[in-house]
Amino acid sequence: MKYMNIFLIALMMAACSKGGTSSDNNIIPNTHKYYVSPAGNDANAGTLNAPFRAINTALSKAIAGDTVIVRQGIYYEKVSFPKSGRLDKQITLKAYPGEIPAIDGTGLSITGKEALVTFSNASYITFEGFDVCNYKSSTPWVNVNGIIANGSSSNLIIRNNRIYNIEHNVAPADGRSGHGIEIAGNTTTPMKNILVEGNEIHDCNTGYSENLTINGYVDGFTIKGNKIYNAENIGIDAAGGYSANPTPALNYARNGVISDNELYNIDMTTGPIGGSTGHGAIGIYVDGARNIIIERNKIHEVDRGIGIVSENDAFPTNDCIVRNNFVSNSFRAGIYLGGYLNYTSGGTSNCYVVNNTLYFNNKESGAFGEIEGEIRLTEQCFNNVIKNNIIYARPVDLFIHKYTNSGSNNIIDNNLYFTTGTPQWIWNSTNDAPVTDLATWRTVSGNDAASVNGVDPLLVSSTDLHIQPASPANNTGVVISADINGTTDIDGHPRIINNKISKGAHQPQ
Numbered sequence: 001m002k003y004m005n006i007f008l009i010a011l012m013m014a015a016c017s018k019g020g021t022s023s024d025n026n027i028i029p030n031t032h033k034y035y036v037s038p039a040g041n042d043a044n045a046g047t048l049n050a051p052f053r054a055i056n057t058a059l060s061k062a063i064a065g066d067t068v069i070v071r072q073g074i075y076y077e078k079v080s081f082p083k084s085g086r087l088d089k090q091i092t093l094k095a096y097p098g099e100i101p102a103i104d105g106t107g108l109s110i111t112g113k114e115a116l117v118t119f120s121n122a123s124y125i126t127f128e129g130f131d132v133c134n135y136k137s138s139t140p141w142v143n144v145n146g147i148i149a150n151g152s153s154s155n156l157i158i159r160n161n162r163i164y165n166i167e168h169n170v171a172p173a174d175g176r177s178g179h180g181i182e183i184a185g186n187t188t189t190p191m192k193n194i195l196v197e198g199n200e201i202h203d204c205n206t207g208y209s210e211n212l213t214i215n216g217y218v219d220g221f222t223i224k225g226n227k228i229y230n231a232e233n234i235g236i237d238a239a240g241g242y243s244a245n246p247t248p249a250l251n252y253a254r255n256g257v258i259s260d261n262e263l264y265n266i267d268m269t270t271g272p273i274g275g276s277t278g279h280g281a282i283g284i285y286v287d288g289a290r291n292i293i294i295e296r297n298k299i300h301e302v303d304r305g306i307g308i309v310s311e312n313d314a315f316p317t318n319d320c321i322v323r324n325n326f327v328s329n330s331f332r333a334g335i336y337l338g339g340y341l342n343y344t345s346g347g348t349s350n351c352y353v354v355n356n357t358l359y360f361n362n363k364e365s366g367a368f369g370e371i372e373g374e375i376r377l378t379e380q381c382f383n384n385v386i387k388n389n390i391i392y393a394r395p396v397d398l399f400i401h402k403y404t405n406s407g408s409n410n411i412i413d414n415n416l417y418f419t420t421g422t423p424q425w426i427w428n429s430t431n432d433a434p435v436t437d438l439a440t441w442r443t444v445s446g447n448d449a450a451s452v453n454g455v456d457p458l459l460v461s462s463t464d465l466h467i468q469p470a471s472p473a474n475n476t477g478v479v480i481s482a483d484i485n486g487t488t489d490i491d492g493h494p495r496i497i498n499n500k501i502s503k504g505a506h507q508p509q
Helices: 002-017 055-061 438-445
Strands: 033-036 067-070 091-095 102-104 113-120 125-128 131-137 143-150 156-159 162-168 178-185 194-197 200-204 212-216 219-224 227-231 236-239 254-259 262-266 282-287 290-295 298-302 304-310 321-323 326-328 335-339 352-354 357-359 375-377 385-387 390-393 400-402 411-413 416-419
Touching: 033 055, 055 067, 055 091, 102 113, 113 125, 113 131, 131 143, 143 156, 143 162, 162 178, 178 194, 178 200, 212 219, 236 254, 262 282, 282 290, 282 298, 290 304, 298 304, 304 326
Parallel strands: 033 067, 067 091, 091 125, 102 131, 113 143, 125 156, 131 162, 143 178, 156 194, 162 200, 178 212, 194 219, 200 227, 212 236, 219 254, 227 262, 236 282, 254 290, 262 298, 282 304, 290 321, 298 326, 304 335, 321 352, 326 357, 335 375, 352 385, 357 390, 375 400, 385 411, 390 416
Antiparallel strands: none
Protein backbone atom coordinates (compact mmCIF):
# COMPACT_ATOMS: atom_id res chain seq x y z
CA MET A 1 0.00 0.00 0.00
CA LYS A 2 2.88 2.30 0.80
CA TYR A 3 4.35 1.82 -2.68
CA MET A 4 0.93 2.29 -4.33
CA ASN A 5 0.66 5.73 -2.66
CA ILE A 6 4.07 6.71 -3.94
CA PHE A 7 3.06 5.63 -7.44
CA LEU A 8 -0.14 7.69 -7.33
CA ILE A 9 1.71 10.75 -6.08
CA ALA A 10 4.18 10.42 -8.95
CA LEU A 11 1.33 10.31 -11.48
CA MET A 12 -0.28 13.39 -9.98
CA MET A 13 2.98 15.33 -10.04
CA ALA A 14 3.49 14.38 -13.68
CA ALA A 15 0.01 15.60 -14.53
CA CYS A 16 0.65 18.92 -12.78
CA SER A 17 3.93 19.40 -14.64
CA LYS A 18 2.02 19.10 -17.95
CA GLY A 19 -0.57 21.70 -16.92
CA GLY A 20 -3.19 19.26 -15.57
CA THR A 21 -6.21 17.82 -17.29
CA SER A 22 -9.41 19.41 -18.49
CA SER A 23 -11.22 17.99 -15.48
CA ASP A 24 -8.82 19.52 -12.93
CA ASN A 25 -10.76 22.51 -11.57
CA ASN A 26 -7.78 23.77 -9.54
CA ILE A 27 -5.68 24.54 -12.60
CA ILE A 28 -5.90 28.22 -13.69
CA PRO A 29 -6.16 28.59 -17.48
CA ASN A 30 -3.69 30.73 -19.38
CA THR A 31 -4.35 34.45 -19.03
CA HIS A 32 -5.40 36.51 -22.03
CA LYS A 33 -5.00 40.02 -23.33
CA TYR A 34 -8.02 41.47 -25.05
CA TYR A 35 -7.81 44.61 -27.14
CA VAL A 36 -10.44 47.28 -27.80
CA SER A 37 -10.36 49.95 -30.49
CA PRO A 38 -12.79 52.43 -32.08
CA ALA A 39 -11.94 50.68 -35.35
CA GLY A 40 -12.78 47.25 -33.92
CA ASN A 41 -15.80 45.00 -34.15
CA ASP A 42 -17.48 43.10 -31.33
CA ALA A 43 -17.58 40.03 -33.55
CA ASN A 44 -13.78 39.99 -33.67
CA ALA A 45 -11.52 37.81 -31.56
CA GLY A 46 -10.28 40.74 -29.44
CA THR A 47 -6.65 40.46 -30.52
CA LEU A 48 -4.36 43.40 -31.25
CA ASN A 49 -5.03 43.05 -34.99
CA ALA A 50 -8.71 42.14 -34.58
CA PRO A 51 -9.90 44.18 -31.59
CA PHE A 52 -13.35 44.49 -30.08
CA ARG A 53 -15.28 47.73 -30.48
CA ALA A 54 -16.82 48.02 -26.99
CA ILE A 55 -15.03 47.95 -23.65
CA ASN A 56 -17.95 46.06 -22.10
CA THR A 57 -17.64 43.32 -24.71
CA ALA A 58 -14.03 42.73 -23.72
CA LEU A 59 -14.91 42.76 -20.01
CA SER A 60 -17.61 40.15 -20.61
CA LYS A 61 -14.90 37.81 -21.93
CA ALA A 62 -12.28 38.58 -19.28
CA ILE A 63 -11.76 36.26 -16.33
CA ALA A 64 -9.33 36.32 -13.41
CA GLY A 65 -5.83 37.16 -14.62
CA ASP A 66 -6.91 38.71 -17.90
CA THR A 67 -6.07 42.21 -19.15
CA VAL A 68 -8.20 44.43 -21.37
CA ILE A 69 -6.14 47.02 -23.25
CA VAL A 70 -7.95 49.96 -24.83
CA ARG A 71 -6.66 52.01 -27.75
CA GLN A 72 -6.95 55.78 -28.13
CA GLY A 73 -10.42 56.99 -29.00
CA ILE A 74 -13.82 57.88 -27.59
CA TYR A 75 -16.09 55.21 -26.11
CA TYR A 76 -19.68 56.27 -25.51
CA GLU A 77 -20.66 53.58 -23.03
CA LYS A 78 -21.24 53.02 -19.32
CA VAL A 79 -18.56 50.56 -18.28
CA SER A 80 -19.13 47.98 -15.56
CA PHE A 81 -17.16 44.99 -14.32
CA PRO A 82 -19.28 41.80 -14.44
CA LYS A 83 -16.70 39.54 -12.79
CA SER A 84 -14.04 39.67 -10.09
CA GLY A 85 -10.42 38.74 -10.25
CA ARG A 86 -8.64 36.99 -7.42
CA LEU A 87 -5.69 37.63 -5.14
CA ASP A 88 -3.05 36.35 -7.56
CA LYS A 89 -5.01 37.01 -10.76
CA GLN A 90 -6.40 40.53 -11.05
CA ILE A 91 -8.61 41.68 -13.89
CA THR A 92 -7.01 44.78 -15.39
CA LEU A 93 -8.62 47.38 -17.64
CA LYS A 94 -6.02 49.85 -18.84
CA ALA A 95 -5.04 52.18 -21.63
CA TYR A 96 -2.72 51.09 -24.42
CA PRO A 97 0.80 52.40 -23.61
CA GLY A 98 1.21 56.06 -24.57
CA GLU A 99 -2.49 56.53 -25.33
CA ILE A 100 -5.43 58.00 -23.37
CA PRO A 101 -8.80 56.56 -24.35
CA ALA A 102 -11.91 58.41 -23.19
CA ILE A 103 -15.02 56.90 -21.63
CA ASP A 104 -17.38 59.70 -22.60
CA GLY A 105 -20.90 60.26 -21.32
CA THR A 106 -22.04 62.62 -24.04
CA GLY A 107 -25.63 61.72 -24.93
CA LEU A 108 -25.89 58.87 -22.41
CA SER A 109 -28.98 58.69 -20.22
CA ILE A 110 -28.94 59.13 -16.44
CA THR A 111 -31.67 57.61 -14.29
CA GLY A 112 -31.38 57.71 -10.53
CA LYS A 113 -27.79 57.25 -9.42
CA GLU A 114 -25.44 56.20 -12.22
CA ALA A 115 -21.79 56.37 -13.20
CA LEU A 116 -19.71 56.07 -16.32
CA VAL A 117 -17.57 53.41 -14.61
CA THR A 118 -19.08 51.09 -11.98
CA PHE A 119 -17.53 48.49 -9.67
CA SER A 120 -20.43 46.75 -7.92
CA ASN A 121 -19.60 43.65 -5.87
CA ALA A 122 -16.48 43.30 -7.99
CA SER A 123 -13.04 42.76 -6.46
CA TYR A 124 -9.39 42.41 -7.44
CA ILE A 125 -9.64 44.86 -10.31
CA THR A 126 -7.28 47.53 -11.67
CA PHE A 127 -8.59 50.46 -13.75
CA GLU A 128 -6.03 52.90 -15.07
CA GLY A 129 -5.14 55.43 -17.72
CA PHE A 130 -8.52 56.71 -18.93
CA ASP A 131 -10.37 59.96 -19.36
CA VAL A 132 -13.78 59.64 -17.71
CA CYS A 133 -15.67 62.67 -18.82
CA ASN A 134 -18.66 64.62 -20.13
CA TYR A 135 -21.39 62.93 -18.14
CA LYS A 136 -24.03 65.60 -17.61
CA SER A 137 -27.67 65.93 -16.67
CA SER A 138 -30.23 68.67 -16.18
CA THR A 139 -32.80 66.27 -14.70
CA PRO A 140 -33.75 66.97 -11.07
CA TRP A 141 -32.86 64.45 -8.36
CA VAL A 142 -30.56 62.21 -10.33
CA ASN A 143 -26.99 61.62 -9.10
CA VAL A 144 -24.28 62.00 -11.71
CA ASN A 145 -20.95 60.22 -11.15
CA GLY A 146 -17.74 59.56 -12.97
CA ILE A 147 -16.71 56.40 -11.08
CA ILE A 148 -18.61 54.46 -8.40
CA ALA A 149 -17.42 51.48 -6.35
CA ASN A 150 -19.94 49.92 -3.96
CA GLY A 151 -21.36 46.73 -2.53
CA SER A 152 -18.74 44.32 -1.24
CA SER A 153 -16.11 45.42 -3.76
CA SER A 154 -12.56 45.15 -2.38
CA ASN A 155 -8.97 45.14 -3.56
CA LEU A 156 -9.54 47.83 -6.17
CA ILE A 157 -6.93 50.04 -7.82
CA ILE A 158 -8.19 53.21 -9.55
CA ARG A 159 -5.05 54.83 -10.92
CA ASN A 160 -3.87 57.59 -13.26
CA ASN A 161 -7.24 58.56 -14.68
CA ARG A 162 -8.61 62.00 -15.51
CA ILE A 163 -12.17 62.67 -14.41
CA TYR A 164 -13.76 65.90 -15.61
CA ASN A 165 -17.00 67.53 -16.74
CA ILE A 166 -19.12 65.36 -14.48
CA GLU A 167 -22.05 67.72 -14.01
CA HIS A 168 -25.48 67.85 -12.41
CA ASN A 169 -26.66 71.14 -13.81
CA VAL A 170 -29.79 71.85 -11.78
CA ALA A 171 -30.66 74.28 -9.02
CA PRO A 172 -29.89 73.33 -5.40
CA ALA A 173 -33.63 72.89 -4.76
CA ASP A 174 -33.65 70.15 -7.41
CA GLY A 175 -31.05 68.00 -5.68
CA ARG A 176 -27.85 69.08 -7.40
CA SER A 177 -25.49 66.20 -6.62
CA GLY A 178 -22.77 63.93 -7.99
CA HIS A 179 -19.17 62.79 -7.58
CA GLY A 180 -16.02 62.45 -9.61
CA ILE A 181 -15.25 59.24 -7.68
CA GLU A 182 -17.40 57.70 -4.94
CA ILE A 183 -16.40 54.72 -2.82
CA ALA A 184 -19.53 53.65 -0.90
CA GLY A 185 -19.65 50.63 1.41
CA ASN A 186 -23.38 49.89 1.43
CA THR A 187 -23.47 46.24 2.57
CA THR A 188 -22.57 44.34 5.73
CA THR A 189 -19.33 43.23 4.08
CA PRO A 190 -16.61 45.87 4.38
CA MET A 191 -14.88 47.30 1.35
CA LYS A 192 -11.16 46.75 1.95
CA ASN A 193 -7.86 47.57 0.28
CA ILE A 194 -9.07 50.42 -1.89
CA LEU A 195 -6.35 52.44 -3.65
CA VAL A 196 -7.21 55.65 -5.50
CA GLU A 197 -3.91 56.99 -6.80
CA GLY A 198 -2.57 59.49 -9.29
CA ASN A 199 -5.91 60.67 -10.67
CA GLU A 200 -6.94 64.17 -11.70
CA ILE A 201 -10.46 65.36 -10.93
CA HIS A 202 -11.39 68.78 -12.19
CA ASP A 203 -14.19 70.97 -13.47
CA CYS A 204 -17.02 68.89 -12.03
CA ASN A 205 -20.38 70.27 -10.86
CA THR A 206 -21.07 68.09 -7.83
CA GLY A 207 -23.52 70.36 -6.01
CA TYR A 208 -24.14 69.18 -2.44
CA SER A 209 -21.73 66.27 -2.95
CA GLU A 210 -17.98 65.98 -3.29
CA ASN A 211 -15.32 65.28 -5.88
CA LEU A 212 -13.82 62.20 -4.21
CA THR A 213 -15.86 60.53 -1.47
CA ILE A 214 -15.27 57.54 0.81
CA ASN A 215 -18.47 56.77 2.68
CA GLY A 216 -20.14 53.94 4.59
CA TYR A 217 -18.50 50.62 5.47
CA VAL A 218 -15.08 51.16 3.94
CA ASP A 219 -12.38 49.65 6.15
CA GLY A 220 -8.89 50.21 4.80
CA PHE A 221 -8.19 52.67 1.96
CA THR A 222 -5.46 54.87 0.51
CA ILE A 223 -6.17 58.09 -1.39
CA LYS A 224 -2.75 59.10 -2.68
CA GLY A 225 -1.12 61.44 -5.16
CA ASN A 226 -4.32 62.78 -6.71
CA LYS A 227 -4.88 66.30 -8.00
CA ILE A 228 -8.28 67.96 -7.53
CA TYR A 229 -9.03 71.46 -8.77
CA ASN A 230 -11.61 73.82 -10.23
CA ALA A 231 -14.35 72.43 -7.99
CA GLU A 232 -17.56 73.89 -6.59
CA ASN A 233 -17.56 71.74 -3.46
CA ILE A 234 -15.43 69.55 -1.18
CA GLY A 235 -12.32 67.96 -2.67
CA ILE A 236 -11.83 64.73 -0.68
CA ASP A 237 -14.35 63.54 1.92
CA ALA A 238 -14.10 60.55 4.29
CA ALA A 239 -17.59 60.41 5.78
CA GLY A 240 -19.89 58.75 8.27
CA GLY A 241 -23.49 59.10 9.32
CA TYR A 242 -25.07 59.55 5.91
CA SER A 243 -27.21 57.15 3.91
CA ALA A 244 -24.45 55.03 2.38
CA ASN A 245 -25.06 52.07 4.70
CA PRO A 246 -28.38 51.14 6.35
CA THR A 247 -26.66 49.67 9.43
CA PRO A 248 -25.64 52.54 11.75
CA ALA A 249 -22.73 50.70 13.34
CA LEU A 250 -21.21 50.17 9.89
CA ASN A 251 -22.02 53.53 8.39
CA TYR A 252 -18.65 55.30 8.50
CA ALA A 253 -15.30 55.09 6.73
CA ARG A 254 -12.35 53.93 8.83
CA ASN A 255 -8.66 53.07 8.77
CA GLY A 256 -7.59 55.15 5.80
CA VAL A 257 -4.71 57.30 4.59
CA ILE A 258 -5.14 60.49 2.55
CA SER A 259 -1.66 61.50 1.44
CA ASP A 260 0.42 63.38 -1.10
CA ASN A 261 -2.55 64.98 -2.84
CA GLU A 262 -2.75 68.51 -4.21
CA LEU A 263 -5.99 70.45 -4.03
CA TYR A 264 -6.62 73.99 -5.25
CA ASN A 265 -9.25 76.32 -6.72
CA ILE A 266 -12.01 74.73 -4.66
CA ASP A 267 -14.55 77.52 -4.30
CA MET A 268 -18.18 77.01 -3.39
CA THR A 269 -19.12 80.47 -4.65
CA THR A 270 -18.45 79.33 -8.23
CA GLY A 271 -21.64 77.20 -8.07
CA PRO A 272 -25.20 77.82 -6.91
CA ILE A 273 -24.72 76.11 -3.53
CA GLY A 274 -22.37 78.87 -2.44
CA GLY A 275 -24.97 81.55 -2.85
CA SER A 276 -26.34 80.92 0.65
CA THR A 277 -23.29 79.55 2.47
CA GLY A 278 -20.36 81.44 0.97
CA HIS A 279 -16.92 79.86 1.10
CA GLY A 280 -17.86 76.60 2.79
CA ALA A 281 -16.07 73.99 0.66
CA ILE A 282 -13.14 72.11 2.22
CA GLY A 283 -10.05 70.74 0.55
CA ILE A 284 -9.77 67.54 2.62
CA TYR A 285 -12.66 66.72 4.94
CA VAL A 286 -13.09 63.98 7.54
CA ASP A 287 -16.73 64.11 8.62
CA GLY A 288 -17.80 61.40 11.06
CA ALA A 289 -15.07 58.96 10.01
CA ARG A 290 -12.43 57.39 12.26
CA ASN A 291 -8.77 56.43 12.27
CA ILE A 292 -7.82 58.52 9.25
CA ILE A 293 -4.32 59.89 8.57
CA ILE A 294 -4.06 63.07 6.48
CA GLU A 295 -0.44 63.69 5.58
CA ARG A 296 1.91 65.37 3.10
CA ASN A 297 -0.87 67.13 1.19
CA LYS A 298 -0.57 70.54 -0.45
CA ILE A 299 -3.76 72.56 -0.20
CA HIS A 300 -4.05 76.14 -1.44
CA GLU A 301 -6.65 78.57 -2.79
CA VAL A 302 -9.59 76.66 -1.33
CA ASP A 303 -12.50 77.78 0.86
CA ARG A 304 -11.16 75.93 3.92
CA GLY A 305 -8.08 73.73 4.04
CA ILE A 306 -8.52 70.62 6.19
CA GLY A 307 -11.48 69.74 8.38
CA ILE A 308 -11.71 66.96 10.97
CA VAL A 309 -15.28 67.75 11.87
CA SER A 310 -18.66 66.11 12.37
CA GLU A 311 -21.99 67.13 10.87
CA ASN A 312 -23.85 64.26 12.55
CA ASP A 313 -24.63 63.93 16.26
CA ALA A 314 -24.08 60.17 16.47
CA PHE A 315 -20.90 60.11 14.38
CA PRO A 316 -18.02 62.05 15.96
CA THR A 317 -14.74 62.27 14.12
CA ASN A 318 -12.27 60.31 16.25
CA ASP A 319 -8.65 59.17 16.31
CA CYS A 320 -7.43 61.04 13.25
CA ILE A 321 -3.99 62.53 12.56
CA VAL A 322 -3.39 65.64 10.44
CA ARG A 323 0.37 65.95 9.93
CA ASN A 324 3.05 67.31 7.62
CA ASN A 325 0.72 69.28 5.32
CA PHE A 326 1.07 72.67 3.61
CA VAL A 327 -2.16 74.72 3.87
CA SER A 328 -2.20 78.22 2.43
CA ASN A 329 -4.38 81.01 1.05
CA SER A 330 -7.73 79.55 2.09
CA PHE A 331 -10.70 81.90 2.13
CA ARG A 332 -11.46 80.80 5.69
CA ALA A 333 -9.83 78.47 8.26
CA GLY A 334 -6.70 76.55 7.45
CA ILE A 335 -7.42 73.56 9.74
CA TYR A 336 -10.49 73.09 11.87
CA LEU A 337 -11.99 70.71 14.39
CA GLY A 338 -15.35 70.23 16.11
CA GLY A 339 -19.07 70.07 15.46
CA TYR A 340 -20.91 72.72 13.52
CA LEU A 341 -21.67 75.73 15.69
CA ASN A 342 -25.19 75.62 17.16
CA TYR A 343 -26.02 72.73 14.86
CA THR A 344 -24.42 69.35 15.77
CA SER A 345 -22.95 67.68 18.82
CA GLY A 346 -20.79 64.96 17.24
CA GLY A 347 -17.55 66.87 17.62
CA THR A 348 -13.90 65.81 17.32
CA SER A 349 -12.02 63.66 19.82
CA ASN A 350 -8.60 62.09 20.29
CA CYS A 351 -7.10 63.66 17.18
CA TYR A 352 -3.67 65.11 16.47
CA VAL A 353 -2.84 68.20 14.41
CA VAL A 354 0.95 68.16 14.29
CA ASN A 355 3.78 69.47 12.14
CA ASN A 356 1.71 71.40 9.64
CA THR A 357 2.64 74.67 7.97
CA LEU A 358 -0.22 77.16 7.67
CA TYR A 359 0.23 80.39 5.74
CA PHE A 360 -2.07 83.34 5.02
CA ASN A 361 -5.45 81.70 5.35
CA ASN A 362 -8.64 83.61 6.33
CA LYS A 363 -8.99 85.95 3.38
CA GLU A 364 -12.70 86.46 4.21
CA SER A 365 -14.88 86.49 7.33
CA GLY A 366 -16.86 83.48 8.47
CA ALA A 367 -20.61 82.95 8.59
CA PHE A 368 -20.94 84.91 11.85
CA GLY A 369 -18.85 87.84 10.67
CA GLU A 370 -15.86 86.45 12.58
CA ILE A 371 -12.29 85.62 11.67
CA GLU A 372 -12.29 81.83 11.74
CA GLY A 373 -8.61 81.48 12.58
CA GLU A 374 -5.70 79.62 11.08
CA ILE A 375 -6.70 76.75 13.39
CA ARG A 376 -10.35 76.70 14.46
CA LEU A 377 -12.04 74.68 17.21
CA THR A 378 -15.83 74.75 17.37
CA GLU A 379 -18.25 72.54 19.35
CA GLN A 380 -17.37 69.42 21.35
CA CYS A 381 -13.60 69.11 20.98
CA PHE A 382 -12.17 66.59 23.45
CA ASN A 383 -8.64 65.32 24.05
CA ASN A 384 -7.08 66.72 20.88
CA VAL A 385 -3.40 67.65 20.51
CA ILE A 386 -2.18 70.61 18.42
CA LYS A 387 1.63 70.75 18.39
CA ASN A 388 4.69 71.59 16.30
CA ASN A 389 2.81 73.70 13.76
CA ILE A 390 4.12 76.79 11.98
CA ILE A 391 1.26 79.30 11.89
CA TYR A 392 2.10 82.31 9.72
CA ALA A 393 -0.94 84.56 9.80
CA ARG A 394 -2.07 87.52 7.75
CA PRO A 395 -1.63 90.93 9.40
CA VAL A 396 -5.31 90.82 10.48
CA ASP A 397 -5.93 87.21 11.44
CA LEU A 398 -6.29 84.80 14.37
CA PHE A 399 -3.73 82.13 15.11
CA ILE A 400 -6.12 79.95 17.15
CA HIS A 401 -9.87 80.46 17.56
CA LYS A 402 -11.83 78.32 20.02
CA TYR A 403 -15.49 79.27 19.70
CA THR A 404 -17.24 77.89 22.79
CA ASN A 405 -16.55 76.45 26.22
CA SER A 406 -17.74 72.98 25.18
CA GLY A 407 -15.15 70.21 25.12
CA SER A 408 -12.10 69.71 27.32
CA ASN A 409 -8.55 68.42 27.65
CA ASN A 410 -7.29 69.88 24.40
CA ILE A 411 -3.51 70.38 24.38
CA ILE A 412 -2.00 73.21 22.31
CA ASP A 413 1.77 73.65 22.55
CA ASN A 414 5.17 73.82 20.88
CA ASN A 415 3.85 75.91 17.97
CA LEU A 416 5.59 78.80 16.21
CA TYR A 417 3.35 81.84 15.67
CA PHE A 418 4.26 84.70 13.36
CA THR A 419 2.54 87.67 11.76
CA THR A 420 3.67 91.07 10.53
CA GLY A 421 0.53 92.49 12.17
CA THR A 422 -0.81 92.16 15.71
CA PRO A 423 -0.80 88.61 17.11
CA GLN A 424 -4.33 87.48 17.96
CA TRP A 425 -6.03 84.51 19.63
CA ILE A 426 -9.61 83.95 20.85
CA TRP A 427 -10.62 81.43 23.53
CA ASN A 428 -14.26 80.36 24.12
CA SER A 429 -15.93 83.11 22.12
CA THR A 430 -17.13 83.69 18.59
CA ASN A 431 -16.55 87.42 18.32
CA ASP A 432 -15.12 88.81 21.57
CA ALA A 433 -12.03 90.98 21.48
CA PRO A 434 -8.95 88.85 20.86
CA VAL A 435 -6.00 88.33 23.14
CA THR A 436 -3.00 90.07 21.62
CA ASP A 437 -0.01 88.77 23.58
CA LEU A 438 1.28 85.28 24.18
CA ALA A 439 1.45 85.59 27.96
CA THR A 440 -2.23 86.47 28.27
CA TRP A 441 -3.13 83.76 25.78
CA ARG A 442 -1.32 81.22 27.93
CA THR A 443 -3.30 82.35 30.95
CA VAL A 444 -6.77 82.29 29.36
CA SER A 445 -6.25 79.07 27.40
CA GLY A 446 -4.05 77.15 29.82
CA ASN A 447 -1.96 76.17 26.80
CA ASP A 448 1.09 77.00 24.69
CA ALA A 449 3.64 77.15 27.51
CA ALA A 450 6.44 76.11 25.16
CA SER A 451 5.26 77.91 22.02
CA VAL A 452 7.00 80.95 20.55
CA ASN A 453 5.56 84.08 18.99
CA GLY A 454 6.96 86.83 16.82
CA VAL A 455 9.95 84.98 15.38
CA ASP A 456 10.01 84.77 11.58
CA PRO A 457 10.06 81.07 10.58
CA LEU A 458 12.06 81.94 7.46
CA LEU A 459 9.93 80.24 4.86
CA VAL A 460 11.58 80.04 1.47
CA SER A 461 8.89 82.30 -0.03
CA SER A 462 5.17 83.04 0.04
CA THR A 463 4.61 80.26 -2.47
CA ASP A 464 7.24 77.84 -1.15
CA LEU A 465 6.49 76.91 2.45
CA HIS A 466 9.67 74.95 3.11
CA ILE A 467 11.86 76.42 5.84
CA GLN A 468 15.38 77.68 5.29
CA PRO A 469 18.23 75.94 7.16
CA ALA A 470 18.56 78.92 9.52
CA SER A 471 14.88 78.83 10.45
CA PRO A 472 14.08 78.96 14.19
CA ALA A 473 11.67 76.11 13.45
CA ASN A 474 14.52 73.82 12.46
CA ASN A 475 14.90 70.99 14.99
CA THR A 476 12.95 72.83 17.69
CA GLY A 477 9.82 70.71 17.67
CA VAL A 478 8.90 67.97 20.11
CA VAL A 479 9.07 64.32 19.10
CA ILE A 480 5.86 62.60 20.17
CA SER A 481 6.42 59.33 18.31
CA ALA A 482 6.93 58.19 14.74
CA ASP A 483 3.38 56.88 14.78
CA ILE A 484 2.07 60.38 15.52
CA ASN A 485 4.61 62.68 13.85
CA GLY A 486 4.98 60.39 10.83
CA THR A 487 8.10 58.89 9.33
CA THR A 488 8.42 61.31 6.39
CA ASP A 489 8.03 65.05 5.91
CA ILE A 490 6.17 66.91 3.14
CA ASP A 491 8.81 65.79 0.60
CA GLY A 492 8.98 62.17 1.68
CA HIS A 493 12.31 62.67 3.48
CA PRO A 494 12.93 61.37 7.03
CA ARG A 495 10.77 63.22 9.52
CA ILE A 496 12.75 62.56 12.70
CA ILE A 497 16.55 62.76 12.50
CA ASN A 498 18.73 61.92 15.51
CA ASN A 499 15.61 62.16 17.65
CA LYS A 500 15.02 65.74 16.53
CA ILE A 501 12.14 67.19 14.60
CA SER A 502 11.40 70.61 13.13
CA LYS A 503 8.20 72.56 13.53
CA GLY A 504 6.07 72.69 10.41
CA ALA A 505 5.81 70.18 7.59
CA HIS A 506 9.41 70.34 6.31
CA GLN A 507 12.41 68.63 7.86
CA PRO A 508 15.69 70.02 6.41
CA GLN A 509 18.06 67.17 5.67
